[in-house]
Amino acid sequence: MKTSMNTHLGSVTISSDVIASFAGGVANECFGVVGMANANMSDGFNRLVKKENLAAGVIVKNNGERLLLEFHLIVAYGVNIKTVTDNLISTVKFKVEEFTGLPVEKINIFVDGVKVID
16 A cells, blocks of 8 residues: 655655565654564564564554554563653654655554563
């Protein structure tokens, strides 16, 4: 899926994979997030996605001129999940809107696992 917008100079098309990779990178920098889980699991096991494939834990949907983002996260054991997700939502919303120029309508977060950090 691609997101398009028209400007006075022409049209701009952004691939959903580009937005997903950017949003996944921003999410991984947030406190309490260990990494992304695979959003398209078929075997029922939550696996930590490698840093090179950040888009695997993010689903981007285009609702007209607005974006809907879904994150599948693995969080650190012992952190307050609400605090982590509130921080992630505000940070990702701001940075994705700044990056793409498109408003983010909604961000859904699925905590798919917890990992103990040494």
